[in-house]
Every structure is written in structure tokens, then in C-alpha cells.
Amino acid sequence: LESYLATNKNNLDVLTLIDYSLQISKALAYLEGVKVVHRAMREQEKLRDLTEQRALSKSLSEHSEER
Structure with missing residues (x-):
């Protein structure tokens, strides 16, 4: 994926x-x-994923504003 x-x-x-x-x-x-519990759901992975999700959300927001 x-x-x-x-x-x-x-x-x-x-x-x-x-x-x-x-x-x-x-x-x-x-x-x-x-x-x-998948290893990707461990606490340290959740923190990293949260940071990535915020960056993606900001990027998607900026992208939708451009349209």
C-alpha cells in the first residue's frame, strides 16, 4: 500500500x-x-502517525483552497 x-x-x-x-x-x-494489536499501533507509532496526519490534513486543506 x-x-x-x-x-x-x-x-x-x-x-x-x-x-x-x-x-x-x-x-x-x-x-x-x-x-x-498490530505493531504499527504501538504508542511511538501513534505519535509519528499523528504528526504525519496533521501534515497531510494541512496539505489537503491548502490543496482544496487552491481550487
């Missing part, structure tokens, strides 16, 4: 990215429900 997103970052619309995020969230919720 990471490779696909990097390769196609200029070809994906916001709705597609939101759909991907929703699918990932549902998968993680399922894993939490069956008491499986």
Missing part, C-alpha cells in the same frame, strides 16, 4: 484517500475487537 500510494500520489483524489483510510480504520477496529 505504501508503495502504491507513493507511486500514485498525484493520481488519487481525496475521496479515494478517505475511502482507503476508512477501510484501514475498519480493519484496525476488527483487530482490536479480537484482541490483536
Whole structure:
């Protein structure tokens, strides 16, 4: 997924990215429900991801203002 997103970052619309995020969230919720914690959900990963999400949110906001 990471490779696909990097390769196609200029070809994906916001709705597609939101759909991907929703699918990932549902998968993680399922894993939490069956008491499986993926290594990406460790505390240090959450902090890094939060920083990246803020940067992405700012970027998307700036992109939508340009239109």
C-alpha cells in the first residue's frame, strides 16, 4: 500500500484517500475487537502517525483552497 500510494500520489483524489483510510480504520477496529494489536499501533507509532496526519490534513486543506 505504501508503495502504491507513493507511486500514485498525484493520481488519487481525496475521496479515494478517505475511502482507503476508512477501510484501514475498519480493519484496525476488527483487530482490536479480537484482541490483536498490530505493531504499527504501538504508542511511538501513534505519535509519528499523528504528526504525519496533521501534515497531510494541512496539505489537503491548502490543496482544496487552491481550487
